[in-house]
């Protein structure tokens with residue numbers, strides 16, 4: 001009777017356990033943007049829905065006192081997070097690059113929602129730890145939804161900074177002078193202003209030829225000269241660019257704009273770096289930004305030097321596959337194909353921490369086209385006449401016929417306190433670096449899929465016995481192989497060469513025998529061994545990308561031997577054998 005009762009309890013417990021892991025329990029939709037409170041609400045829902053697989057905690061506070069939320073996905077039933085390869089993913093270090101947070105939320109939701117239904121996802125969640133920070137710049141992403149802003153306002157941390165060195169900090173930001181809740185553009189009638197109205201579309205201005213008289217002058221972002229210094233909007237909140245504030249070869253603001261007063265001076269920068277230091281198992285990171293449709297790797301500057309060919313091979317494999325997973329995105333080298341950056345997160349992760357990583361530049365303006373592929377025009381990237389190679393009048397057609405005109409605000413007269421009669425209008429806040437909401441789901445799924453692809457390629461090391469050979473005289477030769485079928489090695493070449501992380505340890509232990517020698521098998525066929533000089537039972541090494549490391553021990557005596565593989569960034573393994 002008691003037995004029956006206990007069985008019933010066990011079954012009930014099992015039912016309750018599986019109930020908390022039921023897929024599809026948490027309904028999140030991805031056809032819109034999540035504002036500040038909605039991001040936290042989504043994370044809380046996911047945590048509540050999958051308490052056994054997730055953890056939600058704050059890693060610190062921002063300048064304005066907002067929490068920076070870390071969402072960890074780890075199945076504790078299959079081990080502690082730090083015992084598994086870790087994948088770090090973040091978004092929105094630049095507060096205006098909002099959709100980066102949605103990609104992070106989507107990734108978290110997808111991994112949990114399909115845990116039961118897609119075997120590959122279950123395996124990935126069971127074997128990896130995911131550390132996801134959807135919003136690093138919590139202050140300015142929050143404000144992107146509450147304050148009047150434009151698509152290019154809010155990149156900075158909320159650290160006051162005197163940009164124009166007049167002794168005042170943040171005294172002249174852009175202003176929503178017409179009170180419509182957005183910061184748009186201002187133009188004023190001026191025959192010498194360099195722009196004229198497009199003959200087919202009065203919203204569009206085109207540059208005048210040098211000998212031509214024009215009609216308009218662009219006066220910049222909506223605003224007034226708040227401090228009366230004769231300059232407009234010259235000193236908005238910040239500027240401290242957290243992605244120039246990290247510690248690897250940090251350069252002062254006169255070399256690197258936005259670098260801040262010293263490395264890690266912004267609170268979120270420091271909080272993220274401190275967190276990374278607590279998770280040495282992280283083997284790959286993905287940081288989402290906009291825009292450009294890019295998969296970017298370092299080096300970001302010449303100061304970082306060349307990356308080793310071994311590491312470049314790993315990057316090239318993942319980046320090459322990434323271009324197929326996200327059609328249209330290009331895999332590039334930041335400092336070479338884009339522009340030089342000092343003190344960025346990606347370089348910190350690779351050069352200081354020895355961790356591979358990509359920057360994902362979301363959004364391709366080319367997708368907002370209104371033409372047939374054979375009619376591709378060739379334009380330069382000029383905000384006024386062209387954007388992303390697309391003439392502005394074509395972009396307007398996309399706006400009119402594909403988004404029903406919500407992307408653009410028509411020019412409207414306004415009496416400016418300093419300029420007199422002007423006009424305000426232009427591309428609205430959720431455009432230009434941000435896609436219309438209907439284009440979000442595919443972008444999120446494909447980018448999350450590339451993260452999952454790299455996660456699958458985290459090191460999975462297995463041990464096998466190649467040989468136990470009786471050499472006579474009570475001696476045995478043991479050869480063991482540690483192999484890795486995935487693209488990420490157990491340690492990057494950077495981590496090994498700079499001794500950032502201790503190497504993997506292959507160890508033989510037991511009683512009744514003595515380890516006479518031990519070493520790495522350089523060539524199995526030629527019997528070429530690099531023997532270790534001291535403590536031959538313990539061999540420091542690593543397991544390469546798509547490869548193996550063979551080790552050999554010669555032992556004297558008999559008994560049971562336990563062979564272990566102990567790694568920082570791969571799961572530990574062990575096997576036993578009888579001698």
Ligand SMILES: [Ca+2]
Nearest residue numbers: 162164168235
């Ligand atoms: Ca100032």
Ligand SMILES: [Ca+2]
Nearest residue numbers: 176178180182
């Ligand atoms: Ca406005």
Ligand SMILES: [Ca+2]
Nearest residue numbers: 164166227229
């Ligand atoms: Ca000023």
Ligand SMILES: [Ca+2]
Nearest residue numbers: 172225227231
């Ligand atoms: Ca001013």
Ligand SMILES: [Zn+2]
Nearest residue numbers: 094097289290
């Ligand atoms: Zn960015």
